[in-house]
Amino acid sequence: MFLWVIQRDLLLAMRRRFDILTTLFFFVIVVSLFPLGIGPEINILRTIAPGVVWVAALLASMLSLGRIFSNDYLDGTLEQMLISPQSLSLLVLGKALAHWLITGIPLILISPLLGIQYNLPLDAILILALSLLLGTPILSLIGAIGAALTLGLRGGGMLVSLLVLPLYIPVLVFGSGAVEASAVGLGAGAHLSLLGAFLLIALVITPWATASALRISME
């Protein structure tokens, strides 16, 4: 059932391929705007690169949160999932992971290219991709709570950002911190371990919170 949800969401996403590309290009455009705003000074760009890429990843992941539940909510599938005998937490976990596969993976794959744009050294680029690999699933998992709570509300998109962005802060701090720490020679191990720990906590807690949020929203 868990795999079925992931498979189904991926299939649906593949039918509307342009949605995936929109998120990806949003990410690329936001990252490319910073040099235009700040100036092409290569040293400044290199120091701000991890933060810029991470903030753009936060925004890109957040803006696509509406897609996790809203279509299923509109066509009634979500209601069927709620009354099915399967554990709702597990279904929700599947949907969050599908969201990560659709939005997170493309961001990770394109991030080395953006790192080169910002003249990051090769090992920093690797750490950046690695930190995104550990961090973006957390964004999808936490974001699912916000998406479930704002289901069917007017102005849901803006509201989600208010709810979810403060909760994203630890991921941002340690994600960009990992790249910076490796750049100054401290080693990124500690930051990456903490990101991994957050991921494990989020995997345990958030599906449960999202499931109860969905039940509240669908009452």
Add this chain to the structure above:
Amino acid sequence: MAINWFKYSSPASFYTLAGKMIPYFSVVASGLFLLGLYISFFIAPTDSQQSEAYRIIFIHVPAAWMSMFLYLIMAIWAAIGLAFNTRLSAMIATAIAPTGAMFTFLALWTGALWGKPMWGAWWVWDARLTSELILLFLYIGFMSLQAAINDPRRADKAGAVIALVGAVNIPIIYFSVKWWNTLHQGASVSLTQSPKMATTMLTGMLIMGLACWIYSIVVILIRTRAIILERERHTVWVSELQGSSQ
């Protein structure tokens, strides 16, 4: 002591109880405020390094205490409301949020006013300042979520979920901001190494803290009463209440 505590979990009886409690607490709060302000302006000695400017501490620190404490209380009431499905608990949680946000804002504002003469900057990206700012965002998120939902029961429960998720996250956010700050070492301001405080200063601060606490209780009770009236306006007891007051 056989007090039926559950009696007051009904909005109708709580409404009367709160109405009786508000005057007493108001008197206590005003008295404590007067006493605390007297100590902080006339009795507490002038600081050797910061001269008179430090006196803002008497409102700054209590406001910061209350901002964190009220979030915790709000999350606890929200959790009780979610677990036992009691309407009143959720109403109290809703009533706490604006006061908590007000104290958070006050702590940030007085902190800025204090920071300018002491550090020469209105704002530094210190761990405590940043986490206080994030706390303000959490309050605002809670309030705007509740404001966006028309159905009060759904608003209560959705607010409870986000309050609890926020409460779980607060320690994580606090420590991540702290480590972020030590990694960057930007502003070399240390808030933790405060000089030893005179006893009168501490007394003044504690009394002001207590005053803010009682003040919060008064305001929250008043706001809860307003919420009860709004939500129960179709019930018999509210219309009887209106009839008797006319």
